[in-house]
Structures are given as C-alpha cells and as structure tokens.
Amino acid sequence: MRLSRYFMPTLREAPSDAQIVSHQLMLRAGMIRQEAAGIYAWLPLGLKVLRKIEQVVREEMDRAGAVEVLMPTLQLADLWRESGRYDDYGDEMLRIKDRHERDLLYGPTAEEVITDIFRSYIKSYKDLPKNLYNIQWKFRDERRPRFGVMRGREFLMKDAYSFDIDEAAARRSYNRMFLAYLNVYARLGLKAIPVRADTGPIGGDLSHEFIILADTGESEVFAHRDLVEMGAPGPDIDWDGDLQDLVEQRTRLYAASDEMHDAARFEAEAPEDKRMTARGIEVGHIFYFGEKYSKPMKAVVAGPDGQERPVQMGSYGVGVSRLVAAIIEASHDDAGIIWPDSVAPFRVAVVNLRAGDAAVDAVAEQAYQALVAAGLDPLLDDRDERPGAKFASLDLVGLPWQLIVGPKGVAEGVVEVKRRATGERQTLPLEAALKVIA
Numbered sequence: 001m002r003l004s005r006y007f008m009p010t011l012r013e014a015p016s017d018a019q020i021v022s023h024q025l026m027l028r029a030g031m032i033r034q035e036a037a038g039i040y041a042w043l044p045l046g047l048k049v050l051r052k053i054e055q056v057v058r059e060e061m062d063r064a065g066a067v068e069v070l071m072p073t074l075q076l077a078d079l080w081r082e083s084g085r086y087d088d089y090g091d092e093m094l095r096i097k098d099r100h101e102r103d104l105l106y107g108p109t110a111e112e113v114i115t116d117i118f119r120s121y122i123k124s125y126k127d128l129p130k131n132l133y134n135i136q137w138k139f140r141d142e143r144r145p146r147f148g149v150m151r152g153r154e155f156l157m158k159d160a161y162s163f164d165i166d167e168a169a170a171r172r173s174y175n176r177m178f179l180a181y182l183n184v185y186a187r188l189g190l191k192a193i194p195v196r197a198d199t200g201p202i203g204g205d206l207s208h209e210f211i212i213l214a215d216t217g218e219s220e221v222f223a224h225r226d227l228v229e230m231g232a233p234g235p236d237i238d239w240d241g242d243l244q245d246l247v248e249q250r251t252r253l254y255a256a257s258d259e260m261h262d263a264a265r266f267e268a269e270a271p272e273d274k275r276m277t278a279r280g281i282e283v284g285h286i287f288y289f290g291e292k293y294s295k296p297m298k299a300v301v302a303g304p305d306g307q308e309r310p311v312q313m314g315s316y317g318v319g320v321s322r323l324v325a326a327i328i329e330a331s332h333d334d335a336g337i338i339w340p341d342s343v344a345p346f347r348v349a350v351v352n353l354r355a356g357d358a359a360v361d362a363v364a365e366q367a368y369q370a371l372v373a374a375g376l377d378p379l380l381d382d383r384d385e386r387p388g389a390k391f392a393s394l395d396l397v398g399l400p401w402q403l404i405v406g407p408k409g410v411a412e413g414v415v416e417v418k419r420r421a422t423g424e425r426q427t428l429p430l431e432a433a434l435k436v437i438a
C-alpha cells in the first residue's frame with residue numbers, strides 16, 4: 001500500500017475525552033472514529049488489526065475442533081421468552097419492533113439462537129460432541145460506554161457454544177476452550193490469567209475469565225503470582241484427550257475475580273510474597289451451564305440407551321474488538337503503539353526520506369516491490385513530508401519494522417532498518433535489509 005493513496009488520518013493530539021492510552025492512540029493513529037456513544041466506525045488501519053485478531057481466534061478455534069457459523073445480529077424476542085431471559089436481561093438489551101410489530105432485539109449474546117439451530121437438526125448422541133462458533137457484532141446498551149472500543153455498545157465478539165451428551169464430555173469441551181484461549185492470547189503477545197469467575201446472567205456453575213493485567217482495567221483480580229508467568233500449552237496437545245491435567249496445572253493456584261474472591265482462602269493458599277492484587281481487562285469468559293437453555297428450549301438428544309435428555313451446553317466468549325485496545329494497553333511507549341508481529345496492520349514501512357528525488361524514489365520503489373513479492377505487506381511512505389513528521393506518524397502507528405531510504409544511504413548503497421519495539425537500527429545493503437525483515 002502506498003501511503004499517498006491510503007486513508008490513515010493520524011492526529012497530533014488526542015481528543016481530550018480519551019482517558020486511557022489505548023483510546024488516545026487508536027484515535028491518534030486513525031484506527032477508529034466514534035459515530036455515537038460506544039459505536040465506532042473502523043478505519044482502514046483499525047480494521048486490518050481487527051481482522052488479524054479475528055483470524056488468530058479463528059485458527060485456534062478450528063484447531064480445537066470448533067466449527068464456524070454466522071448468526072444474525074437481530075434475534076427474535078420469542079426465543080428469549082422461551083429461555084426465560086427476555087425479561088431478566090434488563091436495560092443492556094436493545095429492543096426493536098419491526099413493521100409487523102414483532103419484537104426483535106440486537107443480540108448481546110447468542111445462546112438462544114444457537115440452541116434453536118441445534119435442536120432443529122441434532123437428535124442423537126452419535127452427532128456429539130459439537131462446538132459451533134461465530135465472530136459477530138453484538139450490542140449491549142452499556143450504562144457507561146467508555147475507553148473507546150474497550151467498552152463499546154456495539155462490539156465484535158467470538159462466541160462459541162459446545163454441546164455434549166453428559167457432564168464428563170461437557171467438561172472435555174470446556175477444557176479444550178480453556179486451553180485454546182490461552183493459545184490465542186499468547187499468539188497476540190499477551191499474558192492472560194485464567195481466574196475463577198461468577199457466571200452472571202449466562203448462568204451455570206463452572207466459569208473462568210481471562211484477564212490481561214493493566215492499571216486501567218475495569219476488573220479486579222486476586223492471583224498467585226506464579227500463574228502470571230505460566231505459559232500457554234501450545235498447539236501440540238492432544239485435542240481429543242481429556243486435557244484435565246493441563247487445565248488443573250493452571251487452575252490449582254489461587255486466582256479469582258472480585259465477585260468470587262475469598263480473602264481467607266487466598267491467604268491460606270498463597271504465601272504473602274506470592275499474593276498479587278491487581279487491575280485487569282477481561283478479554284474472554286467461558287462458562288459451563290449444563291441444561292440451562294437446553295431444558296426450557298427442549299434441545300434434547302437421545303443417548304445410547306434411547307432415552308432423550310437435554311443436551312449439556314457451555315459458551316465461550318472472546319472480546320475481539322476489546323482485544324485491539326488491550327494489546328495497545330500492553331504494548332506501547334511514549335511515541336505510540338508497538339504492534340506484536342502477529343497482528344500488525346503492516347509488517348514494515350518503507351520510509352522514503354526524499355520523495356521526488358529520482359535516485360531515492362528508485363531504491364524505495366525497489367524495496368517496496370521486493371517486500372510485496374515476498375508477501376510481507378509493506379506500507380510505502382511516499383508522502384512529500386519532512387522526515388521528522390514521517391517518523392512521528394510511523395512510530396505512532398507502530399509497525400514492527402521501518403526500512404528507511406534516504407539520499408545519503410542511497411549514495412553509499414545502503415538503507416537503514418529500524419525495529420520499532422527496541423529502536424535498534426542497522427545500516428545494510430538493501431538485500432541484507434530485506435532478509436532482516438523477512
């Protein structure tokens with residue numbers, strides 16, 4: 001992409017109502033624009049990051065055996081009347097009437113819709129287990145939408161739903177999601193802590209939240225410090241096994257959200273120097289809730305004995321759009337964002353320090369074409385701007401690499417490569433520079 005033709009409306013100053021650094025940087029980098037309270041348009045750079053996060057989530061869901069579907073954003077109120085949640089859900093639900101006076105709602109989550117799909121087709125234990133997920137916009141009329149996409153009203157969520165014949169099988173499904181979530185966050189460069197959580201309006205009795213530590217986070221967590229450093233399980237585990245040992249390793253140490261916190265237990269289970277109380281961002285939440293929806297909605301399956309029983313369900317959410325902000329909270333400096341390679345909107349900026357100078361243009365173009373050919377998704381800064389202004393905006397948008405082409409280097413047959421995260425620079429011939437970036 002050539003920056004002269006792109007749409008990357010960077011701002012020198014953050015609007016004064018942006019209180020946290022990720023919101024300020026997303027506005028300054030031209031990633032999002034607020035259209036109404038908690039409702040955002042995603043501009044090209046923001047959209048690229050959102051799509052990359054989505055893709056990481058998709059790959060890890062697929063690896064763990066989940067199957068993608070796409071459910072509508074608008075749902076029938078009648079389904080929610082069947083589950084009994086229509087009246088309970090409260091003011092966060094955006095309720096709509098169509099021209100026939102039918103009650104609709106903009107889905108805040110999709111347990112009812114997926115249960116309706118499931119019961120229409122699946123009748124036997126032989127078709128289980130199943131895990132269906134979608135990555136779709138949700139709407140919750142939050143009392144206090146704030147911090148940009150961190151707490152939006154319209155937001156993108158990956159929500160998965162598991163269906164099993166009995167509790168033991170449902171626990172295996174839960175374990176798969178638990179471990180897949182840790183792999184997702186690790187690939188995004190984040191350290192997520194799984195904490196015991198309250199099940200809230202989703203209901204049920206087994207639940208974990210995944211929390212990224214950040215002072216600006218709206219959640220409070222209490223955890224054994226060793227859990228913070230415990231790595232993700234990685235992709236090469238037996239996804240068809242019960243995975244109980246891997247989950248137990250990560251749930252043995254004390255970790256709880258504020259609703260579930262038990263101070264006496266914390267003191268008994270973690271020595272004082274290992275007790276961490278911190279703020280964090282909830283980037284995922286998983287639930288096992290058994291028959292809560294399948295029973296009232298009559299989603300039943302026949303077991304090996306021929307007897308019908310309500311299917312055992314769980315649901316699993318990742319805040320995809322919130323993660324864009326969470327990654328920035330975890331990875332930035334005074335100059336701007338520092339994207340992890342896995343979700344960077346472009347891998348490298350080719351910085352032409354003297355656009356219009358034939359010799360410099362030629363080398364910048366050659367570098368750009370080579371990077372395009374290598375599939376490295378470069379952004380060519382071909383704007384007619386001072387070098388200082390270029391570096392300021394490129395450091396702000398935080399691409400992992402800058403390949404800097406200037407008149408002095410071109411005369412000597414070299415370019416400069418800068419790693420955004422460390423500021424480290426190397427002066428090299430173009431061929432060698434391209435290898436560093438690849």
Ligand code: ATP
Nearest residue numbers: 149150151152155157282283284285317318319322
């Ligand atoms: P919160 O405690 O932040 O209000 P929640 O517990 O209500 O979130 P869940 O119902 O568990 O949210 O939804 C799954 C995930 O969706 C959350 O873990 C979070 O990452 C994301 N999410 C929830 N609400 C929002 C929102 N208003 N804006 C952006 N992401 C959200």
Ligand code: MG
Nearest residue numbers: 092140142200
């Ligand atoms: Mg909420």
Ligand code: MG
Nearest residue numbers: 209219282285
């Ligand atoms: Mg919550």
Ligand code: MG
Nearest residue numbers: 209282284285
């Ligand atoms: Mg939650």
